[in-house]
Amino acid sequence: MIIDSAVCLAGMADSAPTKAWLDQMARHAITHAVVAPADGYAAVYNEEGNALLARLVRRYPKQLSGLAVANPWLGTKAVGLLEKAFDDGLMGLFLCPPRQGFRLTESIVDPLLEVCCRRHKPVYAHTGTPICSEPFQLAELARRFPEVTFIMGHAAYPDFWYDVAGALQQAPNLLVETSCQVAAIIQQALDAVGPERVLFGSGWPRSKPGVEILKIRSMGLADDIFEKVMHTNAANCWGLKP
Amino acid sequence: MKIIDAHTHLPGWSFGSRPRPIRELRRAFEDEGLAGAWLFTTDGLLGEPARNNDILAEAVAEHRDFFAPFCTVNPLDGTDAAIRELDRCKSKLGMRGLKLHPWVQAFSMMHPAVEPVLAHAGNLGFPVIFHDGTPPYTSSLQIAALAEKAPQTTIILGHAGLDDLYEDAILACRRHPNIYLCLCSTSGGYSEQIIRHCPVERLLFGSDGGFMPNLIKLAIAKLHETDAPASVLRKIFYDNPQRLLPLPA
Numbered sequence A: 001m002i003i004d005s006a007v008c009l010a011g012m013a014d015s016a017p018t019k020a021w022l023d024q025m026a027r028h029a030i031t032h033a034v035v036a037p038a039d040g041y042a043a044v045y046n047e048e049g050n051a052l053l054a055r056l057v058r059r060y061p062k063q064l065s066g067l068a069v070a071n072p073w074l075g076t077k078a079v080g081l082l083e084k085a086f087d088d089g090l091m092g093l094f095l096c097p098p099r100q101g102f103r104l105t106e107s108i109v110d111p112l113l114e115v116c117c118r119r120h121k122p123v124y125a126h127t128g129t130p131i132c133s134e135p136f137q138l139a140e141l142a143r144r145f146p147e148v149t150f151i152m153g154h155a156a157y158p159d160f161w162y163d164v165a166g167a168l169q170q171a172p173n174l175l176v177e178t179s180c181q182v183a184a185i186i187q188q189a190l191d192a193v194g195p196e197r198v199l200f201g202s203g204w205p206r207s208k209p210g211v212e213i214l215k216i217r218s219m220g221l222a223d224d225i226f227e228k229v230m231h232t233n234a235a236n237c238w239g240l241k242p
Numbered sequence B: 001m002k003i004i005d006a007h008t009h010l011p012g013w014s015f016g017s018r019p020r021p022i023r024e025l026r027r028a029f030e031d032e033g034l035a036g037a038w039l040f041t042t043d044g045l046l047g048e049p050a051r052n053n054d055i056l057a058e059a060v061a062e063h064r065d066f067f068a069p070f071c072t073v074n075p076l077d078g079t080d081a082a083i084r085e086l087d088r089c090k091s092k093l094g095m096r097g098l099k100l101h102p103w104v105q106a107f108s109m110m111h112p113a114v115e116p117v118l119a120h121a122g123n124l125g126f127p128v129i130f131h132d133g134t135p136p137y138t139s140s141l142q143i144a145a146l147a148e149k150a151p152q153t154t155i156i157l158g159h160a161g162l163d164d165l166y167e168d169a170i171l172a173c174r175r176h177p178n179i180y181l182c183l184c185s186t187s188g189g190y191s192e193q194i195i196r197h198c199p200v201e202r203l204l205f206g207s208d209g210g211f212m213p214n215l216i217k218l219a220i221a222k223l224h225e226t227d228a229p230a231s232v233l234r235k236i237f238y239d240n241p242q243r244l245l246p247l248p249a
């Protein structure tokens, strides 16, 4: 059983991108995927992205869960969008600072995180792009909201690999997702904070599931740790029922 | 399909690695699927380029059928010193190209020594491969700006924008006929976009092999997972590197 915690979908009004992703899931035996609205949906068309994704999740409940987007610059409107998206069945918040135009540490994001805290929803953040989405910036946020679970998306690939383990050590409520990043850094994270805080992701469509699964397989992890990374940790983090 | 890897490193003492006997490194590369490799220093990027050029040349002395060795120089040592070392690497060490890593070597592409070094490398017939994709010293367009000033020199963006800047790498490749992109450490979906939008004759396979185990195997799997047809992959994996720097392989 594989749970993929890093999938982005653009163009959801059209059926082709969704079908392409469902085909990938079937081909690579991915049992469940956590999907976020990509690009324009993340930046500007939050409401449309959330609504389209909520509809997809209702249509494919076994295969898909969804994350909501709400650009923090929308202020109180963003809070309303997020509450509505959670009411519609989305189960976490996706932050994409380079697309949404803010630094992870800026206080404009706080009202959204207060909603996540109150409603017990995890927060997945794209990381790895300077100067707005760095591991220690996300750790700072995780320390500001210790009751919220944060996921360091793409393990800060490409250039913040030096910081991954150190940032994880700063905040026990910070997890890391494996896509794009090289295996040695995933191993460092496992060594630094143990096997419960690493989640598999394919990074689709930036990366692809075949090579990402092969990467984790080629690490030679013990069976129980492999199972945690590929499945159990994500099930616990996202509250997915078996 | 035969594969030449245009981006590998001789393990040294830096970045958490240990030196490995060249015979063992070659066997590991062959086991992961390579017929040949362009080999760069690792330690020499952090200091003492000349000494590390000697180490690399000596290591590959009996393996020139498999490895094309690349030297490095540091433009911060001054134009004359860098050019003298390039000449020595060509005539005495038989090096075949130049590797530069402005981020780790701590020089800006706008440093006045860079342009003459690139022009001289071109005169020697050295392709020049750069680390790229990492601001503030190795943005793809920073390197492209110098490629424009050295049009006779083959310039390779060693990571094709390294994900964040892959679209800039595409722009650079399409604008400048002397720019090649090496699909090393570029994620699979972005690699697919690059293959779709760039002249395929100027794309190269690369893996950063030598740094960590399995990098080559995964980099090969990554390109096979794209939608590129076998005829295109054959150019990227073999025909293009073989045209630039023929190996007996």
Ligand SMILES: [Zn+2]
Pocket (backbone or CB within 6 Å): B007, B009, B158, B208
């Ligand atoms: Zn490299």
